[in-house]
Amino acid sequence: MKIAVVGLGIIGGSYCKALKAYTPHTVIGINRTESVAEKALAEGAIDIIGTPESLGDADIIILCMYPQACVDFINEYGKYIRSDAIVTDAAGIKTALCPQLRKLSEEYGFTFVGSHPMAGKEKNGFEASDENLFMGASFIITPCGADKMTVNTLASLALEIGFGTIKVTTPEEHDRMIAFTSQLPHVLACAYVLSPSCPNHKGFSAGSYRDVSRVANINSKLWSELFLENREPLLEELEILYKNMSSLYHAIKDEDREKLAALLEQGHSVKQALGE
Amino acid sequence: MKIAVVGLGIIGGSYCKALKAYTPHTVIGINRTESVAEKALAEGAIDIIGTPESLGDADIIILCMYPQACVDFINEYGKYIRSDAIVTDAAGIKTALCPQLRKLSEEYGFTFVGSHPMAGKEKNGFEASDENLFMGASFIITPCGADKMTVNTLASLALEIGFGTIKVTTPEEHDRMIAFTSQLPHVLACAYVLSPSCPNHKGFSAGSYRDVSRVANINSKLWSELFLENREPLLEELEILYKNMSSLYHAIKDEDREKLAALLEQGHSVKQALGE
Numbered sequence: 001m002k003i004a005v006v007g008l009g010i011i012g013g014s015y016c017k018a019l020k021a022y023t024p025h026t027v028i029g030i031n032r033t034e035s036v037a038e039k040a041l042a043e044g045a046i047d048i049i050g051t052p053e054s055l056g057d058a059d060i061i062i063l064c065m066y067p068q069a070c071v072d073f074i075n076e077y078g079k080y081i082r083s084d085a086i087v088t089d090a091a092g093i094k095t096a097l098c099p100q101l102r103k104l105s106e107e108y109g110f111t112f113v114g115s116h117p118m119a120g121k122e123k124n125g126f127e128a129s130d131e132n133l134f135m136g137a138s139f140i141i142t143p144c145g146a147d148k149m150t151v152n153t154l155a156s157l158a159l160e161i162g163f164g165t166i167k168v169t170t171p172e173e174h175d176r177m178i179a180f181t182s183q184l185p186h187v188l189a190c191a192y193v194l195s196p197s198c199p200n201h202k203g204f205s206a207g208s209y210r211d212v213s214r215v216a217n218i219n220s221k222l223w224s225e226l227f228l229e230n231r232e233p234l235l236e237e238l239e240i241l242y243k244n245m246s247s248l249y250h251a252i253k254d255e256d257r258e259k260l261a262a263l264l265e266q267g268h269s270v271k272q273a274l275g276e
Numbered sequence: 277m278k279i280a281v282v283g284l285g286i287i288g289g290s291y292c293k294a295l296k297a298y299t300p301h302t303v304i305g306i307n308r309t310e311s312v313a314e315k316a317l318a319e320g321a322i323d324i325i326g327t328p329e330s331l332g333d334a335d336i337i338i339l340c341m342y343p344q345a346c347v348d349f350i351n352e353y354g355k356y357i358r359s360d361a362i363v364t365d366a367a368g369i370k371t372a373l374c375p376q377l378r379k380l381s382e383e384y385g386f387t388f389v390g391s392h393p394m395a396g397k398e399k400n401g402f403e404a405s406d407e408n409l410f411m412g413a414s415f416i417i418t419p420c421g422a423d424k425m426t427v428n429t430l431a432s433l434a435l436e437i438g439f440g441t442i443k444v445t446t447p448e449e450h451d452r453m454i455a456f457t458s459q460l461p462h463v464l465a466c467a468y469v470l471s472p473s474c475p476n477h478k479g480f481s482a483g484s485y486r487d488v489s490r491v492a493n494i495n496s497k498l499w500s501e502l503f504l505e506n507r508e509p510l511l512e513e514l515e516i517l518y519k520n521m522s523s524l525y526h527a528i529k530d531e532d533r534e535k536l537a538a539l540l541e542q543g544h545s546v547k548q549a550l551g552e
């Protein structure tokens with residue numbers, strides 16, 4: 001197959017490298033800044049530098065841009081996409097994005113299926129991309145009306161390039177869960193490092209500091225967009241967290257050792273039940 | 277030297293194993309439950325099973341019990357400790373503990389120096405102990421009146437068994453910083469996993485879930501004691517975190533993209549400035 005990857009940042013670049021490393025497919029790289037595409041070509045991460053016009057050569061197109069940029073791109077260049085092509089995205093939000101791409105797919109005649117590779121780093125850009133970024137990670141598919149064969153084609157490709165789990169779900173369920181598993185930890189990490197204690201942590205810190213603060217090294221532009229496009233579920237998770245933090249806060253304030261231990265034990269039990 | 281380790285849990289057990297692996301010192305293991313000491317002896321983690329009475333053989337005594345249990349132990353058995361011996365603890369709180377141990381050291385004539393090995397795992401007990409637990413970690417010393425030679429003896433020993441950084445500070449500074457670097461992430465992790473979304477996270481999660489939830493697998497008895505013994509600094513850090521989370525919450529709620537991006541950018545800058 002010929003696979004076009006649009007947007008050669010950390011995710012797009014990793015798709016290219018993994019496709020080259022683990023599949024025989026031809027990889028077409030399309031990127032706004034040409035020097036990045038040239039670098040990808042020189043490194044063997046892609047076979048061909050493509051243009052929007054060359055989308056017609058692709059059997060599968062993976063959009064690896066900011067959410068709204070995916071819509072803008074297809075709006076402008078959807079006319080070049082073949083009607084037997086599969087288009088997917090890689091965005092971290094689905095409810096606000098998938099219906100728009102689905103609508104465009106109907107307009108231009110190709111098949112759209114949403115997806116979200118659950119992998120990343122606290123770095124950006126092609127330089128941070130890695131052929132093993134997806135190794136063992138979860139690949140979430142939101143079919144949004146796509147047929148089973150399309151879903152299976154995409155799932156097989158994901159497993160070929162290293163993903164460990166395929167999860168098929170709705171955009172709404174995706175967004176509710178991602179608010180908890182990914183967005184909330186990013187909000188928390190930023191709030192955490194804004195403590196005046198943070199700049200002085202060295203010598204006083206170990207794994208817990210490192211882990212909770214890691215994702216504070218955030219791409220503020222991308223994540224602002226993701227948070228606002230998933231506002232309701234994220235606000236709900238923040239409210240739940242507030243409530244639970246508040247219970248712990250008051251148990252400590254009231255020196256209620258029994259209640260405090262019971263709350264901590266609840267946390268412990270959740271992790272134990274999950275086998276973590 | 278003869279070094280007695282009292283309490284063969286994860287920390288005490290790791291001290292024993294590291295001392296045996298990286299130093300020529302003789303290790304005396306003292307533990308309430310005898311079967312654990314026998315296991316340690318059988319595995320070569322200690323040279324001798326000691327009793328409180330054999331404390332008189334030790335040049336250095338490392339107390340690896342819950343904070344209040346350290347005081348109770350010395351209260352009862354301090355009479356066996358030689359006046360040229362150095363006693364240290366391993367507790368995660370210092371202001372509430374060190375003055376008590378300092379007072380007992382004056383009473384019994386030995387030298388006390390507080391310390392806190394900044395290492396751990398989300399597991400407990402001798403089974404979880406590891407000769408490399410301290411590798412590269414920070415070793416915090418609160419001299420509490422101990423002379424420089426004593427501090428240097430302890431620091432050298434810490435470096436010998438793998439610690440990467442020595443930080444000498446006051447109990448108060450230790451407790452303020454630990455509230456932020458260690459206790460707050462533990463409170464957060466527990467509050468986080470109490471979300472009703474948590475049990476369903478599989479397939480939807482990756483590194484951020486794993487990292488922020490890791491330490492929720494908590495020893496509720498130990499951490500209740502640590503939180504309550506460091507109540508004021510911990511409540512203060514919780515209040516700061518509330519405030520910063522609240523700013524982010526309202527920027528999202530008000531769909532104030534500019535403010536939201538600015539707050540996230542602040543978080544990013546803190547991490548960048550720290551080179552993390």
